[in-house]
Amino acid sequence: MAEKIVILTGAGLSAESGLGTFRDAGGLWAQHRIEDVATPEGFARDPALVHAFYNARRQQAATATPNAAHIALARLQKNWPGEVILVSQNVDGLHESAGATALHMHGILAGALCAACGHRWPAPSEMRPQTPCPDCHAPAARPDVVWFGEMPYHMEEIDNHLRDCAMFAAIGTSGQVYPAAGFVVEAAQAGAETVELNLERTEISRAFDRHHIGPATDVVPRWVDGLLTGGARRLPFA
Numbered sequence: 001m002a003e004k005i006v007i008l009t010g011a012g013l014s015a016e017s018g019l020g021t022f023r024d025a026g027g028l029w030a031q032h033r034i035e036d037v038a039t040p041e042g043f044a045r046d047p048a049l050v051h052a053f054y055n056a057r058r059q060q061a062a063t064a065t066p067n068a069a070h071i072a073l074a075r076l077q078k079n080w081p082g083e084v085i086l087v088s089q090n091v092d093g094l095h096e097s098a099g100a101t102a103l104h105m106h107g108i109l110a111g112a113l114c115a116a117c118g119h120r121w122p123a124p125s126e127m128r129p130q131t132p133c134p135d136c137h138a139p140a141a142r143p144d145v146v147w148f149g150e151m152p153y154h155m156e157e158i159d160n161h162l163r164d165c166a167m168f169a170a171i172g173t174s175g176q177v178y179p180a181a182g183f184v185v186e187a188a189q190a191g192a193e194t195v196e197l198n199l200e201r202t203e204i205s206r207a208f209d210r211h212h213i214g215p216a217t218d219v220v221p222r223w224v225d226g227l228l229t230g231g232a233r234r235l236p237f238a
């Protein structure tokens, strides 16, 4: 059976589609306090502020288009003889716009979630406090994104994939947010080859076997081409 590849993606993958990262200079966390806009406590204190933050991001994501790196990953998922599992921390829908499917461990901007009953529905471009849940009618609509202090989605499924993959790659993520930052160690312990693709070295670079440094739109298509032409586990450039 052909080997399984698990690929973790982060904000750096969508940077060249015009969507800001979190921790680069001038990133989202330089402009907004995490505790105000990305925690359940912040939402309870000021839901209008939190909705405004995610409304702006939703509207920006809706006009963004997938870049060469998203497109290359979709090509890999389609053409690799084994499974390619994309696990994304990104809440934009650019993997799907490129024709791929991904496990969105931090949720999606395009989704709304009722904080009262757990019902999910497509988010309107503008969500407001007091928006009633279409199912239970409680005025408790929130973006279907995972905040700090909450459990990421799909964790059991992701752990299972990490345990039986032959290769684990992390693309455009700073490795500062757990549990995603710990995936490389989990995969390595299970015997996978590990590779990091990023604009620069990260705090967890030492945990990876190989590194491809450069913008995602350059290094990701070349890495994918190498996998698809070179077969199994050999990378085109080390």
Ligand code: OAD
Pocket: 009, 010, 011, 012, 013, 015, 016, 021, 022, 023, 024, 027, 038, 089, 090, 106, 146, 147, 148, 171, 172, 173, 174, 175, 176, 177, 197, 198, 199, 200, 202, 214, 215, 216, 217
């Ligand atoms: P970060 O903003 O922490 O890191 C972005 C990474 O992308 C950095 O390592 C950059 O070097 C790299 N990068 C930037 N531009 C790039 C490019 N053109 N090509 C390749 N790499 C590039 O974003 P994440 O690691 O995704 O969570 O952040 C993880 C989580 O922290 C997010 O999902 C979010 C955030 O707080 C929540 O909101 C719960």
